[in-house]
Amino acid sequence: MYLKKESLDFVCHRVGALRALQRHRKEGRQVVYVDDPWFTTRMQHNKEWVDTSQPATSATYSCQGPPGKGELFVVVAGGTEHGFVNYSFLCFPAKSKTGDYHGEMSSTLGLCWPTLQLPPTLDEPLVLVLDNAPYHSQLTEESRCPTSATKKAELVNWLASHRIPFPHHATRLELLQLCRKNRP
Incomplete structure (x- = not known):
């Protein structure tokens, strides 16, 4: 098996980010993680347990439709160590049917939503942790x-x-x- 080795710059950047996160926690800042996963109305889990002793039409048989079929939705939410942030959910249907909804996200949505929607519901000071998706920066x-x-x-x-x-x-x-x- 071939594994790509991370560059030293990338490793050092990650270590710096983890140290900054640790410092923010010590300063009493609330850490909020924001992510934007997607799902389809007929998602299938590869590791799903299925009661094969029941017919596929039975209510206890839980296998769903094939992956990628059904309407695609994007969910944006914020969470802390105490769970999801109240009123932080944004869910919208994606126009893309391929599972790659990133073209529908914009820096306006990726930056404005977390900074406008989350702070009114949380105590300050807080730190927002976002992934490195292009729409999370401008x-x-x-x-x-x-x-x-x-x-x-x-x-x-x-x-x-x-x-x-x-x-x-x-x-x-x-x-x-x-x-x-x-x-x-």
């Missing part, structure tokens, strides 16, 4: 970082505008590396 002018196609003069301007010191004799690649290291 690229703004402040968060844009130069790319490998950015010209040297633009790299210099970006570093100067973000008050990041840099050696004036640095090459374009050194400047780009410095930009990436200081990405907002």
Whole structure:
């Protein structure tokens, strides 16, 4: 079996996030996890127990329709260590029939819903924990970082505008590396 090894940067980022989460808990912040799973009206579980001694038409025979059939729904909800947050459920039918509903999610929904819907029902201070889905972030002018196609003069301007010191004799690649290291 081949397993892909995680990069050192990714591992360090995860460790940093776990330490930050631990620090937030010690500071008394309530941690709220937000996720957006999907389901179909006729989902089937691969590990489902089925009473095969009963006919398939029996009420005790629990096998459902084939996976992927039926209407697809997206559910967004928040939960804490005490369970689901009251009034935090958002459920809507997806237009996609393939199970990939991510194109229907937007940064407006992915960012606004948790920040507007959850805080009024919770005690502050709180920390929202979201996965890394693209719609849970939004690229703004402040968060844009130069790319490998950015010209040297633009790299210099970006570093100067973000008050990041840099050696004036640095090459374009050194400047780009410095930009990436200081990405907002």
